[in-house]
Amino acid sequence: MDDDQPTRRVTVFVRGDVQGVGFRWWVRARALELGLTGHARNTADGRVEVVAEGPVPALGALLTLLSEPVSTAGRPGHVSTVSAPLRGDPRGEVGFRER
Numbered sequence: 001m002d003d004d005q006p007t008r009r010v011t012v013f014v015r016g017d018v019q020g021v022g023f024r025w026w027v028r029a030r031a032l033e034l035g036l037t038g039h040a041r042n043t044a045d046g047r048v049e050v051v052a053e054g055p056v057p058a059l060g061a062l063l064t065l066l067s068e069p070v071s072t073a074g075r076p077g078h079v080s081t082v083s084a085p086l087r088g089d090p091r092g093e094v095g096f097r098e099r
Contacts, residue, residue, distance in 0.1 A: 005055030009038075009088040014048045014066055016080035023048055023077045024098040030065055030073065031096040034058040041099035053090045 014023070024040040027050055031038060036054035043049055052062055065073050067082045 005057060007054060007090045008056055008059060009051070009053045009090045009093075010059050010063070010085040011049065011051045011088070012063065012066065012085050013043070013083040014050060014079055014081075015046070015083075017078040018048045019046060019077075021077035023075070026074070026076050027062075027066070028096050028098050031062055034061055036062060037093035037096055039093070039097045039099050051093075052096075053093045059085075 019042050024042070027040040027048070031040075031052055034054065036052045036058055038050070038052040040048055040050045050062075050066065052059055063082070063085060065071070065075065066079065068075070068079075
């Protein structure tokens with residue numbers, strides 16, 4: 001991780017065919033590759049909540065991967081929408097978990 005980059009926290013909700021298809025596992029793998037911490041969890045209404053902390057460029061890269069109309073990174077399922085990121089102060093998450 002680049003210590004010169006400011007660390008931020010974002011939360012997005014991903015809607016589509018994203019539960020029961022390996023989507024949270026895929027998000028975790030991409031987040032770890034990008035040096036991000038946080039979690040991905042299913043919500044009762046069928047969305048996946050993604051909370052990530054890390055350098056702004058890495059967060060932007062993850063959001064791009066989540067939002068690609070056709071995945072270039074083998075994203076499972078089908079994403080119809082990704083909410084606008086809710087930004088917040090980092091909370092010192094450790095690792096990236098599937099909940």
